Amino acid sequence: MNTPFYFYTQFNLTILLGLKAKNITELLKGLKKIPAPSVYYHTHRFLQQHHYLSPEPPNDFAYWTANILSLEELGELLASVDTVSFNNIEDLRTTFIKILTNYMSAEKCNFNCPEGQEFDFMSCVTFVMPTPYVANNLKEFVKILDKITIRSLYFHVFEARIRLKKDENDFTAWFKAIGEFELAKKLSTLDPYTITLEGLRKKIITAVSKYAGN
Amino acid sequence: MPEIKQYIPIVGQSVVDEIHFLAEKFKGKIVQNINSTFVGGGVAEILTRMIPLLQELGVDVRWDIIKGNEKFFNITKKIHNALHGVNIQITPKDLDVFLQVNQENAREINLYGDVLFIHDPQPIALIEKKKDIGKKWIWRCHIDFTNPQPEIMNFLKSYIEKYECAVFSAPVFSRDINIPQFLIAPSIDPLSDKNKELSPETINSVMECFKIDRERPIVTQISRFDYLKDPVGVIKAYKKIKTHVDCQLVLAGGGATDDPEGMEVLEKVKYAAEGDPDIHIIFLPPSSDLEINALQRASTVILQKSLKEGFGLTVSEALWKSKPIIASAVGGIPLQIKHQYSGILTHSIEGTAYYLKQLLNEPEYAKKLGINGKEHIKNNFLITRHIRDYLLLFLSLYNTGDIVHL
Known part of the structure; x- marks a missing residue:
């Protein structure tokens, strides 16, 4: 599915x-x-x-x-x-x-x-809004992650977990949902608070690319 | 005026797409800005740039001004200074005149907006019309509110608290008031004449016109001739280092139509500079943006030695041009400069002189400050971020809760 x-x-x-x-x-x-x-x-x-x-x-x-x-x-x-x-x-x-x-x-x-x-x-008041970007597989995910704004990355990694009270960040949850458990585990061990957002973007792209066959 | 798509090479496609989305969500409402002047000063400058862009995005934004005579503007200048903490007497008669002019304007101006966006204290009492016409009212404060005289603060507070919300340029200006307060920093327009890229020929011709020697270091302060910008303090700092570094000082700026004090300050500055041909005092007419741009780009170090400051957009302007800057840690300036990373923050004439000598003698360090500063301005203080914040502010009037799903 x-x-x-x-x-x-x-x-x-x-x-x-x-x-x-x-x-x-x-x-x-x-x-x-x-x-x-x-x-x-x-x-x-x-x-x-x-x-x-x-x-x-x-x-x-x-x-x-x-x-x-x-x-x-x-x-x-x-x-x-x-x-x-x-x-x-x-x-x-x-x-x-x-x-x-x-x-x-x-x-x-x-x-x-x-x-x-x-x-x-x-x-702060937080305004959440959709973007036109949708990924159907890891390949598309990597492509999109490279061009979304830093705020979109921030939303899925930080805001979703602690502010919207989800157990894990959105990316990890999706990787699990599509059966990429190893990748999900890899991402969940990352401490995003100790790197810059641009650095974080690069790290996630590198990690996902390996599984996307890029 | 530039179109919104011209900002894409600077801030990226996604940033512009997001602004389009927010604008779409706010369509159908009219925002009416009201302040006291169409020319001179930071408020007029930012509205001139921002309104056409918001209109292009499909948001119906308009701009009106109140009318006032010389007596009214002298009183509003006194109020401005009292809010900055200057010990100045404002009599009950002054306040009567202030309110009377506001009442006359309230009768004459067509308050057609769904959102009435009132800027600074001059038109603040227009809020009295709210009880008759309703609508959403925002009070936007652009000035330094750190240490206001209690009497004038209490007078204004009785009007501020009738608004839906107030907007300040820096956290330090927030007050204990009974309405929501938002932080929205002002911004610069990277495509305006004041900030766009200039050819070396253009810069050279401006320098020649003002007879400034490009072979020696140039130290510049761009600001209105106003006591609170401390131009005489700048001359004192320059004189402290002049014996060690052969540099020139440029003090350049204009005046606003609602500032009657400018000429008096200019005379004092000329007196302080007497006898030194390396001090260039340049009084600029309102349409001098290209000249200001060229002066900033030709400068070795830029100063902003304000005693009080609303936000101090000249700091962002200088950093956008990757210039090392030494500025006072007042008002919104600490938001723009992280000390010794993207510029230098000082608290005195002595401190300004000390760091000025250091930056002139260490050009590599000065260069690094300028590069870091430009990146910070790109991320936080360009007009695209400002447009986005205003759209969020307008949307917040019609949405409640601390998380809003659009």
């Missing part, structure tokens, strides 16, 4: 929550209060906006504590959160809260950041 893969894409419209933190106590307080899409936004924004940068700051919390508050150790702890291992945003939020709480109980460092460099809590 033919199981085509329909390519979608997505856009984020950024929401400013009007909530700011000037020290880590306020960062923790804000982190507990913000809606789930805001946690998602602050842990995935850099992937889309700085997709040419590698290595890149993995999340806004790590970047702000290390670069604005100069709390390098805390920044490192927040940066080391293995985002790819989380299937839902609430668990991710809990992990960040735990790191901040533990750090604050051990260290007395609740000083304020310079004026104007506060942490601005943000969130």
Whole structure:
């Protein structure tokens, strides 16, 4: 039976929550209060906006504590959160809260950041839309993956799994559906958070090409 | 004006296809932009470029301006400065005049749009018509809102909160207000006269016209003659390094019809530059985009030493031309520059002078900053991204929830 893969894409419209933190106590307080899409936004924004940068700051919390508050150790702890291992945003939020709480109980460092460099809590509305691209087999998949926008790749690898609460990324799910279990396994072990999106595109194309007979 | 297909070689076919799709989803509604001037300043500039493209995409977007006399624009300039945190007195009488002009405009302007897209504080009180005519109202703030005077902020807040939503250019401008706030950065048009590729002959002829020596390094700041752009601070930074590096300084810019302060600032800049033939002060008329483009392309280093900044599009313009830039870490500038990766962020005259000397003496490092900067602008600050964000904003008025399936 033919199981085509329909390519979608997505856009984020950024929401400013009007909530700011000037020290880590306020960062923790804000982190507990913000809606789930805001946690998602602050842990995935850099992937889309700085997709040419590698290595890149993995999340806004790590970047702000290390670069604005100069709390390098805390920044490192927040940066080391293995985002790819989380299937839902609430668990991710809990992990960040735990790191901040533990750090604050051990260290007395609740000083304020310079004026104007506060942490601005943000969130986003995500618009999901279809693209004209449909792959009926791996050969077509590779061809299309080479020309879709970076946002389409992002949607199927990141958004679908953590935001739309699917167990795995869309590509892995499709490979399984068409009987390409080895390829699915290969892709599921990839940590997409540690490479640029263009790098990720190349890696997936290389992997799939081997199975597509290209 | 360019057609949308002309952007394909720059941003790719898929990006343009996506914009077409979003535009299709919004067809049938009229968006009416209202601001205070058709010429001068960043708002007029971006609307001039964007409206024809949106119309070509099939979106019915139009543009009207409010009318005001000199007294009104002097008051709106005071409001502008007070929002920037300048200690300036705005009297109850001033606010009465401000509201009276808004009321007159509300009576005279035909508010025909399904979406009323109101730009900046000058026409903000038009929102009073909402109770009579309904419709969707968006307030778009293009200015630095970091540290506004509380009195003027409270005055404006009473109007802002009547809108459906507000849009700011940088996260730092978000406020504790009771309506949704969106972040939409402005953009540059890579095909405009100000940003398109120029031939070496064109650049040379502009430099000759302004008598600028191309054999020695050129340091340039392009901006309106405005206290908040700190042109005198730029001259001070230049003087600090002039004894070590034989360079020239170009301060070039024009004025907007709603800015009565420009001439006063220009005189102070001329006074500060007196006696140094290597400082070129160039007052440009509104239609000088090609000259600005040529000046930027001929420059060795570009400065944007603003004290306050709405967004600072001149930074994106310079980076699009792969130029190394040193700019103040204010307003939307940190969104455009990642310090020491795609440019330099500074906080003082001394810091500006220090890095200026470094970039002039280390051209390879300066070149790398410019290359990285161009890539960042291509991905985030071109007009195609801006059009997409506005279409999403308009669509968000008619769709709820944090995930919208189109």
